[in-house]
Amino acid sequence: MPLSPDQTAEIAAARATPRMTLRAVSEGMEAHLYRAHDVLDHGFIRVIDYMGDDAAIVQAARVSYGAGTKHVSNDEGLIRYLMRHWHSTPFEMCEIKLHVKLPVFVARQWIRHRTANVNEYSARYSILDREFYIPAPDQLAAQSTVNNQGRGAVLEGAEAARVLDLLKSDAGRAFDHYEAMLADTQPDGSPQQGLARELARMNLPMNTYTQWYWKTDLHNLFHFLRLRADAHAQYEIRVYAEAIAACVKDWVPLAHAAFEDYRMGGENLSAKAVAVLKRRLAGEVVGWEESGMSKGEWREFVGVWG
Amino acid sequence: MPLSPDQTAEIAAARATPRMTLRAVSEGMEAHLYRAHDVLDHGFIRVIDYMGDDAAIVQAARVSYGAGTKHVSNDEGLIRYLMRHWHSTPFEMCEIKLHVKLPVFVARQWIRHRTANVNEYSARYSILDREFYIPAPDQLAAQSTVNNQGRGAVLEGAEAARVLDLLKSDAGRAFDHYEAMLADTQPDGSPQQGLARELARMNLPMNTYTQWYWKTDLHNLFHFLRLRADAHAQYEIRVYAEAIAACVKDWVPLAHAAFEDYRMGGENLSAKAVAVLKRRLAGEVVGWEESGMSKGEWREFVGVWG
Amino acid sequence: MPLSPDQTAEIAAARATPRMTLRAVSEGMEAHLYRAHDVLDHGFIRVIDYMGDDAAIVQAARVSYGAGTKHVSNDEGLIRYLMRHWHSTPFEMCEIKLHVKLPVFVARQWIRHRTANVNEYSARYSILDREFYIPAPDQLAAQSTVNNQGRGAVLEGAEAARVLDLLKSDAGRAFDHYEAMLADTQPDGSPQQGLARELARMNLPMNTYTQWYWKTDLHNLFHFLRLRADAHAQYEIRVYAEAIAACVKDWVPLAHAAFEDYRMGGENLSAKAVAVLKRRLAGEVVGWEESGMSKGEWREFVGVWG
Amino acid sequence: MPLSPDQTAEIAAARATPRMTLRAVSEGMEAHLYRAHDVLDHGFIRVIDYMGDDAAIVQAARVSYGAGTKHVSNDEGLIRYLMRHWHSTPFEMCEIKLHVKLPVFVARQWIRHRTANVNEYSARYSILDREFYIPAPDQLAAQSTVNNQGRGAVLEGAEAARVLDLLKSDAGRAFDHYEAMLADTQPDGSPQQGLARELARMNLPMNTYTQWYWKTDLHNLFHFLRLRADAHAQYEIRVYAEAIAACVKDWVPLAHAAFEDYRMGGENLSAKAVAVLKRRLAGEVVGWEESGMSKGEWREFVGVWG
Known part of the structure; x- marks a missing residue:
C-alpha cells in the first residue's frame, strides 16, 4: 500500500476544497488532481498541478489576446499542423507537475530527461522507507x-x-x-x-523506492512519452509513462490525439527506406540486397512493412 | 493605446468567467490575470497563467503529500533558507506565462535568457502594426x-x-x-x-514593437529580474522587469521578499573584499593600494562601502 | 567584402601557427579553421574551434578507455544505429564554435535555438558597421x-x-x-x-548586419540543420545552414552521412499515412476520402508519395 | 586499482601520438589528457578533451577576429571584470569532456546538474564490475x-x-x-x-561504481564546482570536484583565479547583512536582536564575520 491513512487524508482534504480561478481549466485534469495512480508494487504518480489546456496551445501559436479559436475543429486542425511540422514552442506553453514514487534504478533512467524540474526526497536529510520493487x-x-x-x-x-x-x-x-x-x-x-x-x-x-516532484512542459513530456512509452523501453519505466499518458489524454485531448497519430503510431523512414517503398509501390520486388541497408536496419524495416 | 476595443473586450470576457479548480490559487495573482500593465509608450505585460504559490515551493522542497507547512512562519523560514543557500529547484516548481508587447531591440536582449518558452508573433506570416518606441x-x-x-x-x-x-x-x-x-x-x-x-x-x-508569449519558472524569472531590474540594465528592459516584479510580489510574497533581501538588496564580496572589510572592522584603515583590487573594482567597492 | 585587410591578416596568422595536441583531430575540419565562408552579400561563417570527431561519438557511446573501435566499418554501423534510434547523447560529445556575421532578422530566427552558447557584438558598447543585407x-x-x-x-x-x-x-x-x-x-x-x-x-x-560567436554540440547542430537547411526555411537562414553543413561533412563524415540518410532525406509518417501506404502496397487504390487526413496533410503526403 | 593493464596501455597509446592542430592549445591541459586522477578507493577522473583557453574567453567577449588581446594583463583584467559582473556567456565558450568513475549515490547527486552532456555505462547492456565504495x-x-x-x-x-x-x-x-x-x-x-x-x-x-563521459562548458563547470567543492557538499562528491578544479587551474589559470576570488573565496551578503556590517563599520555594536535575521542566518553570519 503506497499511501498511509494520513496521506490519504491529506489527498482527500486537497480534493475537498475547490476554489475560484480565472485561469484556463481542464475538467479532465481536475478529476485527476492529487489522486494516486498505482504503478508497480509500491509506486504511484499523482498530478499535483497543471497549466494550460488545448486552447492555450492555439492561443500561444497565434500570440492572441483571447483564448483559442472560435471553433474546436479549427483548434484541432492547427494543433495537428503544429505537431506534423515539429513546432515545439506552442506545446511548451502547457506545464504539468507530478509527484512520483519510483524505484531508484527507474529514477536513474528518468532523470536523463534534462529539461524538467525535479525535487527528490533527500536521503542525506531523511531516512528512507522500507520499500523495494520486487x-x-x-x-x-x-x-x-x-x-x-x-x-x-x-x-x-x-x-x-x-x-x-x-x-x-x-x-x-x-x-x-x-x-x-x-x-x-x-x-x-x-x-x-x-x-x-x-x-x-x-x-x-537500487530497487529501493524514492520519490520526487517532477515538472515539465507538454513538448518535453511528449518527448519523454515517445521514448519511455515505447515498446523498447524497460517495462518498469514504461508503466509510469503509460500512467502519465492516460492523464495527458484527459488533460489535452486534441494534442494527445495528434501525438498518438504523428509520434507514437507513426514511422520514421530513412532516405533508403523511402526509396525501397517507392520502388515497391511501383510494383518492384525489393529485397535486402537492393536496399542498401544493414541487416539490423532491414530487420526493423521488414518488421513494419513486411 | 496598446489595446483595441476588441482586445479590451476579450480581456474583460476572460476576467468575467471564473471557474472552479482544485489547484493552488494565489489570490494576489488572480487580480492581475489578463490585465495589461502599460510599459513604455505602446508596450505592456499581461499575466496569462501561473502555476503554484509560496506553499508550492515548500511542498516541493519537502516532497510532501499535502500543501506547505502548518504555519506560514515556517514556510517563510524555509523559503528564506532555500534562497540563502542557493537551492534553485523548489523555486522552479512555480511557473508564470506572460503576454508581452515590446520593441525589437528589447526583445533581442530579453531572448538571451534561454531557459524560457517563447512564441513570438511571426512577421513571416503576418503584417506588423505601425507602432514604434519613441x-x-x-x-x-x-x-x-x-x-x-x-x-x-x-x-x-x-x-x-x-x-x-x-x-x-x-x-x-x-x-x-x-x-x-x-x-x-x-x-x-x-x-x-x-x-x-x-x-x-x-x-x-529595431524600435518596431513585436509581441510574444513568454513562460518561465520562478527560479529563472528571479535570475532575469536580478539582471534586468538592476540599475545597470538598460532602462527600456528595466521597466518591463519592474512591472513583472510587481506582479511576482503579489503572487508569491514570501519568495519575493527573500529575493529582495538576498539578491536585489544584497552584495557579493570577493575574497579580496572580504579581507578588506575584516581589516576595517578590526579598526585598520585600508585603501586601494592595500586592497589588491584593480581600480575599477575598487571604485565599485567604495561605491558600496565608502 | 566582409573582411578588412587587418582581419584577413589575423586569420592568416592564426592558420600559420600549428601546434601539437594529444586531442582528437579532424583533418577535414582543420582545413576550415578560421577561414571565412561567404554567405549572402556581406555575411560569413568561420569555424573557430571544434571538439571531437566520428570516433569520439563511438567512444562516448561505449564509455570506453581508448578511441573508437578497431575498424571504421564498425564505427559507421554504430553511428547509424545511434542516429536511427534517436540516441542523442553520443552526438552531444562533439562541439563546434563558429564566428558568424548575419543580418539581424536572421539572427532573430537563429537565436530561437536555445541549446547553444552565444556572444553577440554589443551595440550598447560599440558602434555598428554600415552594412546591410540587400x-x-x-x-x-x-x-x-x-x-x-x-x-x-x-x-x-x-x-x-x-x-x-x-x-x-x-x-x-x-x-x-x-x-x-x-x-x-x-x-x-x-x-x-x-x-x-x-x-x-x-x-x-533589421537587415543591418551583426555578428556573434555561436557554440553548440553536434546533436543540437543537427537539429538546427534539419529545420534550417530544410526547403521550408527562409532562404536567408538556409544559406547559413548549408554553409555550416558543408563544414560538418568534412568534420564528422560518418555522422553527417547518417544524418543525411535518416533526417534530411527521410520522411516522417503518421499512423494514418502508414495505413494508407500499407493498403497501397497491398494493391488498393486509396484516395483522400479514405485517408482520414485533412486536405493540407493529404497535399503534403501526395507531394512525397504521389 | 581502477585501471587494468589493457586500459593503462590504451591511455599510454593515446598520449604517445601527438598531432598538429590549428586550434587553441592549453599546455597545462595537454599534460592532463587521458591520465587517470585517482578519487576515492576505486574512482577516477580523466580529461578526455577540451576546447578553448583563457584567450578564447576574451576573444568571445569581444567577438573578435583574432585571439585575445595583445597583453596577458589585459586578458586578466577583462576576465576578472566578466566574472565580477556575472557575465556567463564568455565562459561558456570553453568546454571540457571527462571520463569519470564514481559510486552510484555520487552519480545521483552529480546528474542533478542538468546543463551537461552525459553518456553512462549501461547496466541494461553490460555487466557491471565488482567494485564498491567503502x-x-x-x-x-x-x-x-x-x-x-x-x-x-x-x-x-x-x-x-x-x-x-x-x-x-x-x-x-x-x-x-x-x-x-x-x-x-x-x-x-x-x-x-x-x-x-x-x-x-x-x-x-548504491555504493556500486559506475562510469560516464561527462561534458560541460566552463561556466556551468564553475557552477558545479562552487556547489560541490564547497565545505557543505558531501565529502564523496567534493573530492571529485577538487580533482577537477586542479585540472581547471592548469587549463585556464586566469579564469580559475577569478573564480577562486569571486566565487569560492567570496561571500554573499543579504540586505540585512549589509546593514549590520555598515553599522559595525560605523562603530556600532550590533547583535542578533538588532539584525532582523533568523537564528540560523545569524549563526552563519557570525561564522564569517565574528
Whole structure:
C-alpha cells in the first residue's frame, strides 16, 4: 500500500476544497488532481498541478489576446499542423507537475530527461522507507537472446523462485543493516554514535523506492512519452509513462490525439527506406540486397512493412 | 493605446468567467490575470497563467503529500533558507506565462535568457502594426562618459528635438515603404505582385514593437529580474522587469521578499573584499593600494562601502 | 567584402601557427579553421574551434578507455544505429564554435535555438558597421499565394527596381541618422552631446548586419540543420545552414552521412499515412476520402508519395 | 586499482601520438589528457578533451577576429571584470569532456546538474564490475547533531568495525547474487535461463561504481564546482570536484583565479547583512536582536564575520 491513512487524508482534504480561478481549466485534469495512480508494487504518480489546456496551445501559436479559436475543429486542425511540422514552442506553453514514487534504478533512467524540474526526497536529510520493487512473476524475465538490452522469456519454476528469494532477502537484509547503522543504540541496547544518513544510504539496493516532484512542459513530456512509452523501453519505466499518458489524454485531448497519430503510431523512414517503398509501390520486388541497408536496419524495416 | 476595443473586450470576457479548480490559487495573482500593465509608450505585460504559490515551493522542497507547512512562519523560514543557500529547484516548481508587447531591440536582449518558452508573433506570416518606441524626453540621454554601455545626461533643446524628429520620421517612412512593398497595388492603383512578408520586414527599424508569449519558472524569472531590474540594465528592459516584479510580489510574497533581501538588496564580496572589510572592522584603515583590487573594482567597492 | 585587410591578416596568422595536441583531430575540419565562408552579400561563417570527431561519438557511446573501435566499418554501423534510434547523447560529445556575421532578422530566427552558447557584438558598447543585407535580384520574391509564410515568383521589372531602391535608400538614410545622432558635433561643426549608443541603435533596420560567436554540440547542430537547411526555411537562414553543413561533412563524415540518410532525406509518417501506404502496397487504390487526413496533410503526403 | 593493464596501455597509446592542430592549445591541459586522477578507493577522473583557453574567453567577449588581446594583463583584467559582473556567456565558450568513475549515490547527486552532456555505462547492456565504495576509516562519520544533512565525529572502535563489515559483506553478497542471477548455470552446473541484466542490476547497492563521459562548458563547470567543492557538499562528491578544479587551474589559470576570488573565496551578503556590517563599520555594536535575521542566518553570519 503506497499511501498511509494520513496521506490519504491529506489527498482527500486537497480534493475537498475547490476554489475560484480565472485561469484556463481542464475538467479532465481536475478529476485527476492529487489522486494516486498505482504503478508497480509500491509506486504511484499523482498530478499535483497543471497549466494550460488545448486552447492555450492555439492561443500561444497565434500570440492572441483571447483564448483559442472560435471553433474546436479549427483548434484541432492547427494543433495537428503544429505537431506534423515539429513546432515545439506552442506545446511548451502547457506545464504539468507530478509527484512520483519510483524505484531508484527507474529514477536513474528518468532523470536523463534534462529539461524538467525535479525535487527528490533527500536521503542525506531523511531516512528512507522500507520499500523495494520486487517484480511480479510475469515480469521476471530472462535476458533476451537477440536484444542486448532487453528481456526474453519469463523465468519459470525453481529459477524464478530463487531470484525472487534473493531479491527479497538481500533488500530486507540491506535495510535491516541500514537501520542498524543509523541507530543510536546497538541491538543489545547499549549506545552507539549512529552512522551519518548520507553514508548509510549507500548500503541500500537500487530497487529501493524514492520519490520526487517532477515538472515539465507538454513538448518535453511528449518527448519523454515517445521514448519511455515505447515498446523498447524497460517495462518498469514504461508503466509510469503509460500512467502519465492516460492523464495527458484527459488533460489535452486534441494534442494527445495528434501525438498518438504523428509520434507514437507513426514511422520514421530513412532516405533508403523511402526509396525501397517507392520502388515497391511501383510494383518492384525489393529485397535486402537492393536496399542498401544493414541487416539490423532491414530487420526493423521488414518488421513494419513486411 | 496598446489595446483595441476588441482586445479590451476579450480581456474583460476572460476576467468575467471564473471557474472552479482544485489547484493552488494565489489570490494576489488572480487580480492581475489578463490585465495589461502599460510599459513604455505602446508596450505592456499581461499575466496569462501561473502555476503554484509560496506553499508550492515548500511542498516541493519537502516532497510532501499535502500543501506547505502548518504555519506560514515556517514556510517563510524555509523559503528564506532555500534562497540563502542557493537551492534553485523548489523555486522552479512555480511557473508564470506572460503576454508581452515590446520593441525589437528589447526583445533581442530579453531572448538571451534561454531557459524560457517563447512564441513570438511571426512577421513571416503576418503584417506588423505601425507602432514604434519613441523615448520620452527624460529618457533621451547622451552616451555616458564613464560607462561604455550606459547613458549620461539627458539631451536638451535643439539636439533632443533633432533626435526625436529623426527617430519618428525614419520609423514612419520605413513603415510607409514596408506597406508599399507589401501592397498588391502601386500608389497609382496599378497592380503589382507585392514583396514577400518575410523580406519586407527587414526594412523596419529595431524600435518596431513585436509581441510574444513568454513562460518561465520562478527560479529563472528571479535570475532575469536580478539582471534586468538592476540599475545597470538598460532602462527600456528595466521597466518591463519592474512591472513583472510587481506582479511576482503579489503572487508569491514570501519568495519575493527573500529575493529582495538576498539578491536585489544584497552584495557579493570577493575574497579580496572580504579581507578588506575584516581589516576595517578590526579598526585598520585600508585603501586601494592595500586592497589588491584593480581600480575599477575598487571604485565599485567604495561605491558600496565608502 | 566582409573582411578588412587587418582581419584577413589575423586569420592568416592564426592558420600559420600549428601546434601539437594529444586531442582528437579532424583533418577535414582543420582545413576550415578560421577561414571565412561567404554567405549572402556581406555575411560569413568561420569555424573557430571544434571538439571531437566520428570516433569520439563511438567512444562516448561505449564509455570506453581508448578511441573508437578497431575498424571504421564498425564505427559507421554504430553511428547509424545511434542516429536511427534517436540516441542523442553520443552526438552531444562533439562541439563546434563558429564566428558568424548575419543580418539581424536572421539572427532573430537563429537565436530561437536555445541549446547553444552565444556572444553577440554589443551595440550598447560599440558602434555598428554600415552594412546591410540587400537581396540579390533572384531572391527578391513576391509573397507566396499558397503558403502564408513563404515566397512565390521573383519580382520583375519596375517593381523589383522600386523595392531595391527603397531597401537601399532607407538603410542608408537610417545609418546616416544613426551616425548623426551619435556624433559629438552637428553637421555645421558645432558641438552636441551625442545620443547614447544603446538608444541610437534602435533607428537601424533589421537587415543591418551583426555578428556573434555561436557554440553548440553536434546533436543540437543537427537539429538546427534539419529545420534550417530544410526547403521550408527562409532562404536567408538556409544559406547559413548549408554553409555550416558543408563544414560538418568534412568534420564528422560518418555522422553527417547518417544524418543525411535518416533526417534530411527521410520522411516522417503518421499512423494514418502508414495505413494508407500499407493498403497501397497491398494493391488498393486509396484516395483522400479514405485517408482520414485533412486536405493540407493529404497535399503534403501526395507531394512525397504521389 | 581502477585501471587494468589493457586500459593503462590504451591511455599510454593515446598520449604517445601527438598531432598538429590549428586550434587553441592549453599546455597545462595537454599534460592532463587521458591520465587517470585517482578519487576515492576505486574512482577516477580523466580529461578526455577540451576546447578553448583563457584567450578564447576574451576573444568571445569581444567577438573578435583574432585571439585575445595583445597583453596577458589585459586578458586578466577583462576576465576578472566578466566574472565580477556575472557575465556567463564568455565562459561558456570553453568546454571540457571527462571520463569519470564514481559510486552510484555520487552519480545521483552529480546528474542533478542538468546543463551537461552525459553518456553512462549501461547496466541494461553490460555487466557491471565488482567494485564498491567503502569509506576510509577517517571518513566513517556519525550523523551531525547540528546539521540535518551532514556528518559529525568519526566513528570509533567496535562501531566503526561493525559498519565497515556490514558495508563490505552486504556489497559482496549482493554482487555474488547479481552474478548468480545472471548466470546461465546454477552453482551445481545445471543450466538456467539467467535473469535479464536490466532486472538483475536492481539488487546492487548504491555504493556500486559506475562510469560516464561527462561534458560541460566552463561556466556551468564553475557552477558545479562552487556547489560541490564547497565545505557543505558531501565529502564523496567534493573530492571529485577538487580533482577537477586542479585540472581547471592548469587549463585556464586566469579564469580559475577569478573564480577562486569571486566565487569560492567570496561571500554573499543579504540586505540585512549589509546593514549590520555598515553599522559595525560605523562603530556600532550590533547583535542578533538588532539584525532582523533568523537564528540560523545569524549563526552563519557570525561564522564569517565574528
